[in-house]
Amino acid sequence: MHMADALLSAAVGGTMCAASAAAIGYSVTRIQKDELSEKKVPIMAVAGAFVFAAQMINFTIPGTGSSGHIGGGILLAALLGGYPALLTISAVLLIQCLFFADGGLLALGCNIFNMGVIPCLVVYPLLFKPMLRRKTSLAAIGAASVLATVLGLQFGAFAVVLETQASGITELPFSAFALLMQPIHLAIGLVEGLITAAVLGFVHSMRPEIMQSAIEGSAIGGGVPLRRVLLSFGAAALIVGALLSLFASAYPDGLEWSMERLAGTTELELKGGVLEGAAGIQGATAFMPDYDFKSPEEEGSPLGTSTAGVVGGALTFALAGGTALLISAVKKKNRGAKATA
Amino acid sequence: MALTGNGINELLTLEGLAGGASPLHRLHPRAKLLATAAFLVTVLSFDQFALGRLIPFIFYPAVLIPLSDTPFALICKRLVVALPFCLFIGLSNLLLERQTALMLGGFALSFGLLSCLSLLLRACLCVAAVLLLVAVTRLSELTAALRSLHVPAIFVTVLEMTYRYIGVLWGETGSMLLAYRLRGGRAKGVDLRHAGSFVGCLFLRSVDRAERVYAAMRCRGYGGGALFLQKRPFSPKDWAFCALIPALCAVLRLVDLGELLLRLLGGV
Secondary structure: OOOOHHHOOHHHHHHHHHHHHHHHHHHHHHHHHOOOHHHHHHHHHHHHHHHHHHOOOOEEOOOOOOOOOOOOHHHHHHHHOHHHHHHHHHHHHHHHHHHHOOOOOOOHHHHHHHHHHHHHHHHHHHHHHHHHHOOOOHHHHHHHHHHHHHHHHHHHHHHHHHHHHHHOOOOOOHHHHHHHHHHHHHHHHHHHHHHHHHHHHHHHHHOHHHHHHHHHOOOOOOOOHHHHHHHHHHHHHHHHHHHHHHHHHHOHHHHHHHHHHHHHHHOOOOOOHHHHHHHHHHHHHOOOOOOOOOOHHHHOOOOOOOHHHHHHHHHHHHHHHHHHHHHHHHHHHHHHHHHHO | OOOOOOHHHHHHHHHHHHOOOOOOOOOOHHHHHHHHHHHHHHHHOOOOOOHHHHHHHHHHHHHHHHHOOOOHHHHHHHHHHHHHHHHHHHHHHHHHOOOEEEEEOOEEEEHHHHHHHHHHHHHHHHHHHHHHHHHHOOHHHHHHHHHHOOOOHHHHHHHHHHHHHHHHHHHHHHHHHHHHHHHOOOOOOEEHHHHHHHHHHHHHHHHHHHHHHHHHHHHOOOOOOOOOOOOOOOOHHHHHHHHHHHHHHHHHHHOOHHHHHHHHHHHO
């Protein structure tokens, strides 16, 4: 689910951009360590274009319409490996945002985090890979894809809820919003998971080496999985912590609940030091450090709480509209003059 | 068979627009990128009820869109994609927050209405700003700007190549769909039972294609980086644009233009 710019405050958008930029930077260094990185670039790019092409296929799913989320994070991560998949998804999201208005530009950080970092750098290495490390049978691939896709989408949807709430845009109570988002994305996740399983099953039976090399993280010398797991744990904890501390400043009551929920399912260490450290990092990386969540009463009603405010707004609106009409009229006239000359 | 889906048309339209020759097209891509970012950050830094303060920002699209020869209709099309979820959040605000904010004539305007309208206005402004950026800047210029802003080269290359491959794979998918339809009794879509093998096959064909393209690129001297990069310096116009837009945004962030206008009119 692509978030639009309008659903975010500058502070949340900026923080998430910084977090996603860090994740991309980290992935780039990991990929560049790989000797074959240069050869992987065209395949990463093709996988990105493949996401767009797959959207063109109309699946006849009884009862539902489109299938816009076929190129999910888990599918790409399984085919390319986690770090390359994150870059691919980021490129796809940037193109979607620029050329299709699907998701905002400042919201890109959030979208990359929700749909890229969570599935590729958290769910894929911690759930999908371990499930297939011992043997890659068709059944194991199916179970791992469905489970990982559902879980990735659940976390992603939950992140959308957190980010929107932290931005202070919606009046929807936190729990109602979450209760609305999670079941919808459970259904989407199941369908996407089944398709992912089918696609991966097919690719595995045709070219088993593709998924195998992604799982082994080709050419990065063996014996580092534990370090990698710890590192991705740390990065995820910091990023989630930064987000939660933002959220905490807006809704002190919701924090305990959401922490219990997140920590209960992902086993992240979020208490004490990590959270405080994350808050410090958040303060340092936030776009507008002094921008915090004031209630509207504190800031004074922005519309002037008066009819005068409305009239002023209407005047400005008319003035802007007039300017637009004037410029297009002048342009048209110039063009006409040029054509006749 | 014509390619289904109007996505490719949208790409082509934007690419055509970006090749234009308005004053905005001629500006340095980095200047445009920075101005857009400044605009977005400023618009999003207002709180959710700040309808009156957001209205002056309409000047940005109102002036620049006609200046750049971008059709207004394109914005409406893009809003259709961006609006549904914003509309949902906005309407829920409208229903949940009914406290009266101000009286206008005989009507009471609630805080919910204010936040709903400001959310929709915000959505329009942001969509317009991003559209404006891509309508006056080619992707190759944008990626050059990203490179000069020290975005990792590998990411920029993936971005450029993904964009270029979209058309290629679109054609590949089109021929696969045609074949499927001809042999499958002219079915409208792909049966869900065949989803795995269809998409999987598309992926394998794509990878094969990528390998062939890569080999061809290597034969022509491609070495991983950008081969051609026209460096163009910042002209005084670029500096002016780059300074003007953020400065105007800052002024509008600090000064309530609507109120000022009223006061001026009242003084006359």
